[in-house]
Amino acid sequence: MSTRIEIDHAGGVRSLRHPEKAHRPDNPIQRKPDWIRVRAPNHPIYHETRALMRDHRLVTVCEEAACPNIGECWSQRHATMMIMGDTCTRACSFCNVRTGLPDPLDATEPGRVAGAVARLGLRHVVVTSVDRDDLPDGGAAHFAAVIGAVRAASPSTTIEVLTPDFLRKPGALEVVLRARPDVFNHNLETVPRLYPGIRPGARYYQSLRLLDDAKRLDPSLFTKSGMMLGLGEQRAEVGQVMDDLRVANVDFLTLGQYLQPSVKHAAVESFVTPDAFAEYAVTARAKGFLMVAATPLTRSSYHADADFAALRAVRAARAA
Numbered sequence: 658m659s660t661r662i663e664i665d666h667a668g669g670v671r672s673l674r675h676p677e678k679a680h681r682p683d684n685p686i687q688r689k690p691d692w693i694r695v696r697a698p699n700h701p702i703y704h705e706t707r708a709l710m711r712d713h714r715l716v717t718v719c720e721e722a723a724c725p726n727i728g729e730c731w732s733q734r735h736a737t738m739m740i741m742g743d744t745c746t747r748a749c750s751f752c753n754v755r756t757g758l759p760d761p762l763d764a765t766e767p768g769r770v771a772g773a774v775a776r777l778g779l780r781h782v783v784v785t786s787v788d789r790d791d792l793p794d795g796g797a798a799h800f801a802a803v804i805g806a807v808r809a810a811s812p813s814t815t816i817e818v819l820t821p822d823f824l825r826k827p828g829a830l831e832v833v834l835r836a837r838p839d840v841f842n843h844n845l846e847t848v849p850r851l852y853p854g855i856r857p858g859a860r861y862y863q864s865l866r867l868l869d870d871a872k873r874l875d876p877s878l879f880t881k882s883g884m885m886l887g888l889g890e891q892r893a894e895v896g897q898v899m900d901d902l903r904v905a906n907v908d909f910l911t912l913g914q915y916l917q918p919s920v921k922h923a924a925v926e927s928f929v930t931p932d933a934f935a936e937y938a939v940t941a942r943a944k945g946f947l948m949v950a951a952t953p954l955t956r957s958s959y960h961a962d963a964d965f966a967a968l969r970a971v972r973a974a975r976a977a
């Protein structure tokens with residue numbers, strides 16, 4: 658995707674996808690190494706999943722973020738729904754999600770998400786959202802409504818929420834946690850030194866505190882966070898972020914390669930090799946995370962179903 662004029666499904670002209678990036682100089686997109694290559698999606702179940710998302714008028718981060726794993730995930734009916742619209746109030750330089758002023762919340766969305774989860778027959782669902790700094794609670798009550806609707810329709814499905822940072826939204830985290838998700842996920846995304854360029858609207862310590870608060874408020878909750886590598890971070894800085902996350906008692910760490918969505922986005926500074934990811938995983942496990950997923954194609958919601966089952970098993974084994 659790029660910062661171009663788009664035609665929407667109804668044939669209308671939509672605004673620039675990333676107006677705030679239009680004036681930026683181009684960052685040429687590097688050729689991806691062989692280990693990043695993925696197959697074009699063409700499995701019949703991929704098309705079924707796509708049709709089901711359209712039927713339920715749902716937005717997915719899989720599509721909006723141009724995730725390279727979409728062929729694999731959707732062929733297994735694993736789609737990650739992105740609630741509260743397709744337009745984000747932040748302007749992170751790594752992210753492909755459209756930016757601008759979002760539409761008002763749609764009260765039918767929790768029911769539509771729950772309907773899709775039931776039809777997909779998911780054991781575990783990941784629900785994420787755009788940032789909604791325009792809402793007084795950052796969208797916390799809407800998250801809670803989605804969790805409630807999915808619980809009611811699919812009581813055995815476990816629910817993972819991947820939330821915004823709820824910066825300057827006091828009480829928002831509590832609202833989400835009262836709805837009792839099984840996993841609370843919030844991504845730190847990168848090392849603190851790179852925040853001004855990569856997550857200019859966010860604050861590293863706010864994100865860290867959110868994860869710390871989530872665990873304090875509900876110690877039985879699984880907490881999870883992730884980073885993209887290849888943005889210019891140093892190994893020692895990644896190690897420090899791991900230590901920070903362990904101080905916040907985060908259970909599960911995901912590390913994946915940053916991929917540049919367009920010439921207007923932050924440049925890939927390096928392609929981290931699979932071996933280097935494996936070394937990061939060894940380091941992270943030594944620091945005490947219950948689970949670590951670290952490969953070039955790892956994303957927050959990649960293999961989230963199987964990983965959640967493993968996460969529960971590891972916690973149970975340690976408790977025993």
Ligand code: SF4
Pocket residue numbers: 718719720724725726727728730731735736737956957958959960
């Ligand atoms: S890794 Fe996550 S965002 Fe990417 S396609 Fe799979 S479920 Fe969607």
